[in-house]
Amino acid sequence: MNVGKLVKEVERVVCGKAKVASLAKVGGVLPLGREVLEEVRRLAR
Amino acid sequence: MLEPGRHFTLGNVACAEGALRAGCRFFAGYPITPASEISHHIAAEIPKVGGYYLQMEDEMASIASVIGASWSGAKAMTATSGPGYSLMQENIGYAHMTETPLVLVNVQRSGPSTGQATQPSQQDIMQARYGSHGDYEVIAVSPWSVQEMFDLTVRAFNLAESYRTPVMLMADGMVGHMKEKLTVPENVDVVDRRKPTSKEDTPWGTDDPSGVPPMPAFGEGYALLVTGSTHRPDGVRNFAPEYHQMIVYRTRDKILNAEPKIRDIHKEHLDDARVAVLSFGASARPSYDAVVKAREKGVKAGLFRKRSGRWLTVWTPYWSSR
Numbered sequence: 001m002n003v004g005k006l007v008k009e010v011e012r013v014v015c016g017k018a019k020v021a022s023l024a025k026v027g028g029v030l031p032l033g034r035e036v037l038e039e040v041r042r043l044a045r
Numbered sequence: 046m047l048e049p050g051r052h053f054t055l056g057n058v059a060c061a062e063g064a065l066r067a068g069c070r071f072f073a074g075y076p077i078t079p080a081s082e083i084s085h086h087i088a089a090e091i092p093k094v095g096g097y098y099l100q101m102e103d104e105m106a107s108i109a110s111v112i113g114a115s116w117s118g119a120k121a122m123t124a125t126s127g128p129g130y131s132l133m134q135e136n137i138g139y140a141h142m143t144e145t146p147l148v149l150v151n152v153q154r155s156g157p158s159t160g161q162a163t164q165p166s167q168q169d170i171m172q173a174r175y176g177s178h179g180d181y182e183v184i185a186v187s188p189w190s191v192q193e194m195f196d197l198t199v200r201a202f203n204l205a206e207s208y209r210t211p212v213m214l215m216a217d218g219m220v221g222h223m224k225e226k227l228t229v230p231e232n233v234d235v236v237d238r239r240k241p242t243s244k245e246d247t248p249w250g251t252d253d254p255s256g257v258p259p260m261p262a263f264g265e266g267y268a269l270l271v272t273g274s275t276h277r278p279d280g281v282r283n284f285a286p287e288y289h290q291m292i293v294y295r296t297r298d299k300i301l302n303a304e305p306k307i308r309d310i311h312k313e314h315l316d317d318a319r320v321a322v323l324s325f326g327a328s329a330r331p332s333y334d335a336v337v338k339a340r341e342k343g344v345k346a347g348l349f350r351k352r353s354g355r356w357l358t359v360w361t362p363y364w365s366s367r
Contacts, residue, residue, distance in 0.1 A: 005170055
């Protein structure tokens with residue numbers, strides 16, 4: 001529930017060893033489970 | 046206070062209950078959505094356990110009075126949301142410099158500025174780490190449920206007293222306004238403040254390996270000078286570089302060295318995960334749901350959620366061990 005404030009920190013720590021994607025959402029609403037699931041499946045491909 | 050047992054209640058009420066059971070005996074605050082229910086509940090309940098509630102004129106006065114209460118020997122807390130948290134930043138720095146234990150609850154809402162006053166967010170996580178000026182380390186806890194609003198409030202008090210430092214409870218409006226089951230235990234483990242044992246003990250210097258000096262209170266016979274300026278171990282203001290280095294490094298190192306004890310990570314299915322979902326607070330709930338569903342569909346997914354720790358080292362300990 002922010003614009004992805006931590007994604008740069010994750011990228012720094014991962015050092016290119018893994019793909020990093022941000023699923024950011026603002027507006028006072030949670031990301032939906034299916035939105036997270038779609039992202040997980042996309043990254044797993 | 047709620048009786049031990051099961052209840053159906055609000056996250057903010059659970060936070061207030063956790064505070065009272067952790068020994069909080071002073072609360073000062075200024076109303077702000079979505080944190081106000083914490084004030085409401087504590088205002089009603091804290092007098093029953095011999096504590097004090099103060100409705101202050103603003104957030105700056107709120108945290109200032111919490112700092113004063115802590116130096117008077119009370120476990121103390123305030124609660125706010127983003128705009129109020131911004132106002133508190135100068136005194137958060139003062140609390141770090143004076144090594145004042147307190148708990149600051151931020152039930153985050155959408156910003157910048159007034160933003161969506163009634164809507165939840167997690168937009169203050171950088172402010173929690175970097176909001177005040179100078180070099181300091183932050184301990185924070187991050188609840189994802191009503192139960193954790195209770196449990197992690199207790200833990201926040203224990204961490205504050207153990208390490209003599211402000212501790213942030215970084216909730217969000219979703220968890221604060223959520224109603225679900227809360228189990229109030231018969232007893233909770235409570236850490237009490239370590240007091241000096243002799244007049245030779247100094248309030249801002251110690252040979253203890255923890256780096257945490259004992260903390261006297263006003264009225265206990267110690268000549269206390271509590272200043273945000275650089276000071277000697279006895280509290281007297283002195284701007285010499287060696288004193289500044291001494292206090293900045295010791296207050297940093299006491300948190301860094303304690304990281305393994307402070308850190309509490311919730312991991313689900315990470316051992317064989319090809320995709321790790323890193324999330325916290327309310328957002329971790331749909332994330333966990335997605336991980337379970339992904340596994341049902343044959344995708345090896347896992348969840349990483351930090352419940353407590355040195356703030357913003359959210360990822361390093363896990364990934365550096367891989």
